[in-house]
Amino acid sequence: MLRYLSAGESHGKCLIVILEAMPAGLPLSIEFINQELKKRLSGYGRGPRSKGIEDDKIEFLSGVRKNVTLGSPIAMRIKNRDYKIDVLGEISKPRPGHADLAGALKYNQKDIRNILERSSARETAVRVAVGAVCKLFLNEFGVDILSHVVSIGGVEADTKDLAFSEIKKRADKSSLRCADKTAEKLMRREIDKIKGEKDTLGGTFEIMAKGVPAGIGSHVHYDRKLDGRLALALMSIQAIKGVEIGLGFDAAQRAGSDVHDEIYYQKTKGFYHKTNNAGGIEGGMSNGEPIVVRCAMKPIPTLMEPLASVDINSKKPFRAQVERSDTTAVPAAAIVAESAVSFELVKGYLDKFGGDSMDELKRNFKGYIGQIKKF
Amino acid sequence: MLRYLSAGESHGKCLIVILEAMPAGLPLSIEFINQELKKRLSGYGRGPRSKGIEDDKIEFLSGVRKNVTLGSPIAMRIKNRDYKIDVLGEISKPRPGHADLAGALKYNQKDIRNILERSSARETAVRVAVGAVCKLFLNEFGVDILSHVVSIGGVEADTKDLAFSEIKKRADKSSLRCADKTAEKLMRREIDKIKGEKDTLGGTFEIMAKGVPAGIGSHVHYDRKLDGRLALALMSIQAIKGVEIGLGFDAAQRAGSDVHDEIYYQKTKGFYHKTNNAGGIEGGMSNGEPIVVRCAMKPIPTLMEPLASVDINSKKPFRAQVERSDTTAVPAAAIVAESAVSFELVKGYLDKFGGDSMDELKRNFKGYIGQIKKF
Amino acid sequence: MLRYLSAGESHGKCLIVILEAMPAGLPLSIEFINQELKKRLSGYGRGPRSKGIEDDKIEFLSGVRKNVTLGSPIAMRIKNRDYKIDVLGEISKPRPGHADLAGALKYNQKDIRNILERSSARETAVRVAVGAVCKLFLNEFGVDILSHVVSIGGVEADTKDLAFSEIKKRADKSSLRCADKTAEKLMRREIDKIKGEKDTLGGTFEIMAKGVPAGIGSHVHYDRKLDGRLALALMSIQAIKGVEIGLGFDAAQRAGSDVHDEIYYQKTKGFYHKTNNAGGIEGGMSNGEPIVVRCAMKPIPTLMEPLASVDINSKKPFRAQVERSDTTAVPAAAIVAESAVSFELVKGYLDKFGGDSMDELKRNFKGYIGQIKKF
């Protein structure tokens, strides 16, 4: 069963991750992984720190030889440019909207730095590295995946008439991962405005994965359902407060006849649907249509116009300090989410197809595709 | 680590669940558990089958002696009144919106009954039983939990001025678990109308848990975050397509200064917040405020006015058969969700407080409460 | 990932188990499972209770339809004939060699019955049921498995010149699962003698599994090694105090040249070994030779000539009470161990070959066998 443990503090030496149970024989491209890392750092509305460390680079410490996976655990490291955790001073002022206070209470820490260094979204860099490896895997099975920003500060993108490939191309070119140029312009204006008000913005984004056959995940036990696993993977990303699949919350407003995807059949295609309101998941399993998931991100909780809080030592009120000053990080979160989805899909593939080598996995996969084609 | 496995088919002998790692010494009330089961079956808009089996009753098979937990695995059984799985005929017609087709392909089953018997929401009965045991546990630690229906078919309840206890009382009395009488009336009207159209409705509901101290869950690793775990638990419930915490998707529309909950302190109360936009969870941990989660449920996918589909044997199109005829099941899903949240909270308590007996757990809990009070 | 939870107390209503993740399409034979259960209860040297309940019978509660697995969780129940846990009196006298005292302290139970009802080896009945299902699975892949008693009370069986099938046949016929008739006679004499002395005996037994291809388990992470998993599965059986694989402890006494199995190749056979000192496992993986594991069982800790202990209430010394009066249970433990090994092997097969249906698994398996044949 595919699994990983990540480690590292925001101003520690590095971020590190061990990814266990990837099959042997998968070619990896450091360039591709580094590109993905770069995407996480870019985006209009980021502050100077994000930009300063814009050259996050992965280093393989194990599990890979001559750029091909060995089947043994893959350790990846991203060095931190501003390693200074040991000399940084104590913090007694918890910031609203962060893990600061709850973490200090739980772990009995009077220096809040001991909490915020780990709770920081800096950790998501290695989630992106894991996701990049997973994308290379999925690519071998014809799966393509994208993320794009749907809304920022109330401005909504309109992508309903765009093909998958078009959304992907446009999002990758956009400074806000937004596939709707007009909306992007308005979003940037909104960001500039809110920045002037020393405030911050959240938004929503969408992940789509194309090429996943029916049968990933399972209906038989709650913790094996693909929708549940995706929800955990996404809701656990810093600042995510909502996850929806397919129509999501909108499905709750419609009549059943306007929601459920009817089933069709063509000899060449097999079974298919003309709509995808389910977002590609029915009964906890992929149904052959693209997986479509959307997330809501709250605004960045560190404002230049700070918020009321209380010093944990003196118990005196204060105005919360600014540790970081991005105005919005929605495009970055979209990349992290795309990575999280990629990981969960690979996990699902390995659960279904087993396999210790790519040769074996492809043989098993091909056998299954034949089975459902002839079904 | 608290865990459970559930088993059982919709028309099989029974539903069954084994709940492992509950501490010894917790008094259980069969009456309470049966009441919870009853709540799951009630609700305006249910069809005849739900009503016919309205007397779901739990039986303890193990783990309990003289109505007190032993610390050993708790097995619970709910008998099915209409056990007939072995005599029921084959099904070759997959219903849109169900696990039918994806499950048949995945498990290579030409008789779709072999899928739908397990994917059925009938399984949630034992999730409610598990949740009821968990509520009895949480009660010993001063945690109170509720669920209420927020919208059905576009009609929204207004509960923003109601206290926790008031919402709970009203929801328990309402035929739709709705705490707003006016809205309830309109919802019923909407249900009647859609039933006349042979269609179905979904909706949204909210779970609230009061009395959870700061520090349940953890920020240190993605799979230990309370929000992620809740998301998995909820998204894996049949027909749930969206989960949000606190402001949820609405947070994506607001400025940061309008979202983050400021921190205050009073000697008697300790740290607290005046708002709860975070829904009680920051950094993957409870922050001491009530946990607030909302879910979106899609309309029931079995319509009396059926949908287009294709026979898996003949490959001929047909109009999907009606297997069941509830018009809406939002109130039932709310109870299931309340149960799922209860389970995840107990898991979080045991992770944090350890303990094999209730005496030990309470001692550890009390020590922690003292720690954070003096912090 | 294959998993199970078991539940049930010794004098409770029943024993119950849920086995999750067995593929769909495996035919099950109730008769076979009941035969296995019967084997667990037989054996020379058992006391009256074991005999009285000699008719343990499995009932499927879920996961099976028309005697074929559905892919959904399989719940099995064995009713207890002497259900009386609720009326049995309190016990304050811990028996040496049992979980009694440690369990009472851990779970803070003043009535030791609350511990011993679960720690009892009665629980192993459902482990045998799980094992029987697993044997039916393994059988489909050409794996055969046996257990036989190697020593009781110092009397050693000599089976070194016997073929697998011969050991299996003889063990199944023997009153002590012993494949050496002469030794069996001496063992029975030893049992009679020790019974006369109101004492008890332990012994050793061996499990062998034939037909497992190279590559089950993995060398890449400690918790995926087949030898480690088998060791957990076996050491966790009541009264087992030692586990060894292949030569085991004897390997520690020999020179390397006398231990390691040399590698040979024949076109028809592929790679093979002429010796099997490794017991079929090298580097945490099966190596294509039969898996051979041996366990040591301590004597039954309940003696008719009782042992010194202390009442937990009065703190007064007493002589430990007799709860049960088998003289030896080594043949029964051998069956339980055979079942535990079967479960771990199936887990290993599913990890390697994936698969949700038997068709798919067989296709994947066949592909792999072809791969290693052509390697």
Add this chain to the structure above:
Amino acid sequence: MLRYLSAGESHGKCLIVILEAMPAGLPLSIEFINQELKKRLSGYGRGPRSKGIEDDKIEFLSGVRKNVTLGSPIAMRIKNRDYKIDVLGEISKPRPGHADLAGALKYNQKDIRNILERSSARETAVRVAVGAVCKLFLNEFGVDILSHVVSIGGVEADTKDLAFSEIKKRADKSSLRCADKTAEKLMRREIDKIKGEKDTLGGTFEIMAKGVPAGIGSHVHYDRKLDGRLALALMSIQAIKGVEIGLGFDAAQRAGSDVHDEIYYQKTKGFYHKTNNAGGIEGGMSNGEPIVVRCAMKPIPTLMEPLASVDINSKKPFRAQVERSDTTAVPAAAIVAESAVSFELVKGYLDKFGGDSMDELKRNFKGYIGQIKKF
């Protein structure tokens, strides 16, 4: 739940491990950890490579600040001095007694280096680092742990009259971790002799842990039993072929009256035993007496006098190559095993006592000790 993932190849850049869920506030000593690493590399009978890299040193990459744990994942790295995996040539000759052949078949690797680099016992260096951290934890709760070599090449040490502290002191001073000087001398002679014969030796060793209270582990489910968990942890160490607890295999030879530890009580001590044949574990739980476990290690499978094998490409027989030339590594394995036991004990402590900070854990622990004292 405490967990770790390890990574790294024998001639890769480094070995790396992430240890997740250690509580905050545990002071760590790099010196202590490095001493433990040094112990793993020493021992009479080691070859030149082991000596050449005698200066394994740990580096903390995360989870620790100012030498105190943060509660976040602890990443530790040990650099490899002879990093050259990318330039090393292909290997087509599998060595008997290693993972080589089974691994090549399983992972479909024609270059056996891709297997042996990970299956190498070099990986145990990070298991020792994890164990060292765990020992520092256990030390805070008054637990002391030791390992000592019991036999090499048939020479048995006699330590039955030695106190725990005496065995520990002597083992730490001995070139073979042997607490019996006379036996040590004979063992060295045996090693010299076998080295002259170009052969290798295995042996047995014992782990003892003192100060563990009753109640670690659990009787309620097989996979929570302390003996089972220890067995997995130990059997998964390279070259270990047998594990026994307390009397172990010897218990299978004795009468019950000669095996089970009688129970006594003294006001100051509470419940105790005068013997420890159970090795401190009854019913899957610690019983308050020292934990005593023994392992059998097979001889090192790389002989200077090589063994018959077959080239995987040419299918021609050859004599297996020498990759490494220790004569025995029993003292090193003992240290690895001591580390593995330490990890499992800490896991057991966290399961029982919960706790996110050392303060909290100690408070909970103290409460429990009070409970069992007053029981």
